[in-house]
Amino acid sequence: MNAVVLDGFLDETGQDALAALRDALGSARFEVEVIALRTKTIAPCVGCFGCWVKTPGECVIDDEGRDVARSLARADVIVHFTPVTFGGVSSELKKALDRIIPNISPFFAKVQGETHHQKRYAQPPSLIGLGVLPTPDREAEALFKTLVEDNATNLRSPRTAVAVVALDRPDTFKEILHGLVEAVTR
Amino acid sequence: MTQRQALLLVGSPRGIENSTSGRLGGQLLDALERRGLKTQRLHVHEAVRSSQGLETALCAVGTADLMVLSLPLYVDSFPAPVIAFLEHVARSGTRRERVQFALIIQCGFPEKEQNETAIAIARRFASEVGWTWLGAIALGALETRGGSVNDAFDRAAEALAKGEPVPYVPVRTTMPAWLYRLGGNFMWWRVAKKNGTAGRLRAKPYAD
Numbered sequence: 001m002n003a004v005v006l007d008g009f010l011d012e013t014g015q016d017a018l019a020a021l022r023d024a025l026g027s028a029r030f031e032v033e034v035i036a037l038r039t040k041t042i043a044p045c046v047g048c049f050g051c052w053v054k055t056p057g058e059c060v061i062d063d064e065g066r067d068v069a070r071s072l073a074r075a076d077v078i079v080h081f082t083p084v085t086f087g088g089v090s091s092e093l094k095k096a097l098d099r100i101i102p103n104i105s106p107f108f109a110k111v112q113g114e115t116h117h118q119k120r121y122a123q124p125p126s127l128i129g130l131g132v133l134p135t136p137d138r139e140a141e142a143l144f145k146t147l148v149e150d151n152a153t154n155l156r157s158p159r160t161a162v163a164v165v166a167l168d169r170p171d172t173f174k175e176i177l178h179g180l181v182e183a184v185t186r
Numbered sequence: 187m188t189q190r191q192a193l194l195l196v197g198s199p200r201g202i203e204n205s206t207s208g209r210l211g212g213q214l215l216d217a218l219e220r221r222g223l224k225t226q227r228l229h230v231h232e233a234v235r236s237s238q239g240l241e242t243a244l245c246a247v248g249t250a251d252l253m254v255l256s257l258p259l260y261v262d263s264f265p266a267p268v269i270a271f272l273e274h275v276a277r278s279g280t281r282r283e284r285v286q287f288a289l290i291i292q293c294g295f296p297e298k299e300q301n302e303t304a305i306a307i308a309r310r311f312a313s314e315v316g317w318t319w320l321g322a323i324a325l326g327a328l329e330t331r332g333g334s335v336n337d338a339f340d341r342a343a344e345a346l347a348k349g350e351p352v353p354y355v356p357v358r359t360t361m362p363a364w365l366y367r368l369g370g371n372f373m374w375w376r377v378a379k380k381n382g383t384a385g386r387l388r389a390k391p392y393a394d
Contacts, residue, residue: 044199044231044265044266044267045199045260045265045266046199046200047198047199047200047258047265049377052374052378052387053374053377053378053381053383053387054381054383055383056378056383056386056387056388056389056391057386057389057390057391057392058391058392069392070392073390073392073393074392074394085269085273086269086272086276086307086308086310086311086314087306087307087310088263088264088269088303088307088310089263089269090269090273091266091267091269091270091273094260094261094263094264094265094266094269095266095270097261097266098260098261098265098266101261103392105387105388106374106387107371107374107387108295108366108367108370108371109367110363110364110367114295114297114299114300115295115296115297115363115366115367116295120388120390121390121392121393139310140310143303143306143307143310146303146306147262147263147303147307150262150300150303151261151262154261154262
């Protein structure tokens with residue numbers, strides 16, 4: 001199995017958590033690809049829907065956003081790794097997430113009582129959301145978890161696991177991250 | 187008494203003139219102008235494209251009394267350039283008392299409830315930068331035009347002009363969700379047919 005980690009940090013702040021994540025994924029025998037989005041040229045989505053109706057399944061913008069979408073389409077597990085930003089994800093992570101809509105179908109379906117899009121690929125990846133905060137913050141954590149669950153519904157992920165780690169509690173990383181990986185593999 | 191200033195931040199990649207976000211935000215701003223506020227409009231995507239554009243936008247944010255962010259829901263949240271802009275605002279560290287903040291958000295699905303997480307993120311942003319949260323006008327895909335939408339915007343402008351929270355005003359939906367899904371699916375097929383791609387709408391270019 002393979003896991004693709006979208007690293008949405010602007011700097012090296014989250015590296016200890018990322019190392020613990022690599023370790024947890026490695027222990028579960030995942031091949032791990034980490035994409036440091038800060039090093040990638042990914043233009044903002046222009047909202048043209050060309051990825052659905054002009055070049056179905058591929059963004060019309062020819063940059064590294066396409067490479068990210070390709071990696072995610074072939075992943076068993078994807079990880080949204082981000083500093084929790086206003087309870088959501090960072091702009092670095094979001095610039096990639098906005099460009100992966102070619103990986104779902106334009107066609108609508110009713111999912112859990114709401115309108116969402118159909119799958120493009122038969123087996124969408126499971127989703128891990130890993131947020132990082134300087135210190136524990138219950139409100140931000142709850143909001144981040146809701147956002148990741150919403151993302152999983154839209155991506156049609158079969159399994160979802162979310163956690164937020166606090167940088168002032170590195171002693172908790174190992175247990176939390178092993179728990180996350182176990183939740184999407186059990 | 188100093189004239190209050192309202193700043194509209196349009197967070198759609200399609201710009202101020204060509205987007206639903208620009209039209210809806212403009213509708214609110216016009217209503218605020220009629221109530222005596224001085225107004226200004228900015229396109230967020232344009233602002234974050236250059237350091238000069240960013241500086242100009244941050245200056246405008248620094249002088250406005252009421253900020254209205256108008257945008258489409260993108261993957262359960264805001265478009266990336268909008269988050270980048272809000273990160274810049276937060277980093278600029280200019281906490282000003284009595285700055286008010288409201289949101290206009292519309293999603294591509296008929297259920298306006300799908301905007302709720304994004305609204306909570308906007309509220310959290312306001313809290314982090316010390317602005318006063320005045321609420322959101324949240325719209326589904328079928329609710330961006332019509333008499334009840336106009337009524338909601340008039341009532342929102344009336345409240346915001348007085349510095350009060352956006353009131354809840356029910357907006358009439360023009361068709362049931364199932365019909366929207368059916369019509370939407372036909373629309374995708376019809377557009378693809380024009381593009382000569384109808385047979386490839388379910389293509390899997392990244393399949394192993």
